[in-house]
Amino acid sequence: MSKRLENRVAVITGAGQGIGRAIALRFAAEGAKVVVVDVVEAAANAVAGEIAAAGGEALAAPCDVTRRDQIAALVERVLAAYGQIDILGNNAGITRDARLVKMTEEDFDRVIDVNLKGVFNLTQAVAGPMIERGYGRIISTSSIVGLYGNFGQTNYVAAKAAVIGMTRVWARELGPKGITANAVAPGFIATDMLKTVPEKVLETFIERTPVRRLGTPEDIASAYLFLASDEASFVNGVVLSVDGGLVL
Numbered sequence: 001m002s003k004r005l006e007n008r009v010a011v012i013t014g015a016g017q018g019i020g021r022a023i024a025l026r027f028a029a030e031g032a033k034v035v036v037v038d039v040v041e042a043a044a045n046a047v048a049g050e051i052a053a054a055g056g057e058a059l060a061a062p063c064d065v066t067r068r069d070q071i072a073a074l075v076e077r078v079l080a081a082y083g084q085i086d087i088l089g090n091n092a093g094i095t096r097d098a099r100l101v102k103m104t105e106e107d108f109d110r111v112i113d114v115n116l117k118g119v120f121n122l123t124q125a126v127a128g129p130m131i132e133r134g135y136g137r138i139i140s141t142s143s144i145v146g147l148y149g150n151f152g153q154t155n156y157v158a159a160k161a162a163v164i165g166m167t168r169v170w171a172r173e174l175g176p177k178g179i180t181a182n183a184v185a186p187g188f189i190a191t192d193m194l195k196t197v198p199e200k201v202l203e204t205f206i207e208r209t210p211v212r213r214l215g216t217p218e219d220i221a222s223a224y225l226f227l228a229s230d231e232a233s234f235v236n237g238v239v240l241s242v243d244g245g246l247v248l
Helices: 018-029 041-053 068-082 105-133 144-148 154-177 199-208 217-228
Strands: 009-012 033-038 057-062 087-090 136-141 179-186 239-242
Touching: 009 018, 009 068, 018 033, 018 041, 018 057, 018 087, 018 217, 033 041, 033 068, 041 057, 057 068, 068 105, 087 105, 087 217, 105 136, 105 154, 105 179, 136 154, 136 217, 144 154, 144 179, 144 239, 154 179, 179 217, 217 239
Parallel strands: 009 033, 009 087, 033 057, 087 136, 136 179, 179 239
Antiparallel strands: none
16 A cells, blocks of 8 residues: 655654654655754754654754755755655744733744744745646644634734735645645644643643643644645645634
8 A cells, every 4th residue: 555645755844843743753654755854953863863763764954944045955955865845844933922012022023033934935945846846735834823813922823824824825826836735723732832831721721622632743743644645636725723623
């Protein structure tokens, strides 16, 4: 039985931990050659090592998505190694939370640079090679807060909402070129990003979620896998909420 991503090359950002790591491992298990992109070199190397140990193929690629020179070098390296880029998973992201009246300009700008401009930077860089081949899957991690807002996250919500907007533009522009663009909107996922959230608040999240649990990185990886696969060839410009029914 053939694997769902056989002979595909996937570039995944923020792949050194959490959701990005789960996506990278899942894609590799389904036959993709995975480029593990993370700003922390040791983290990228560790995940690439996990993939290799499991019999997959991976390339560790330290890169800061806010640096266009580093992105250009990354794309050149991937094309030299594999000759193609089939899938882009825009997953790198940070938080710098504060209420509106206390948020610093620096924290606003930093989150926008990574979570929004970083997505633009890398997508723009891979769009050319994808157009040349007439094939591509662009998947970007948004968030349910990008759809509905969240207290204390002006910068994060602004970025995640804008990712949805950009995705819809790319779906229109790139669809005729054989490239789909979709977004995944995770609910509350059990990653390091939630470790600073008080236990009582987490319990509230779980109570509000009809399936009565937090999501896992693997839940998001499954959504990414579907959107990256040929099964989703007619899915374009959607925002797939993976939140256990939280926002019903």
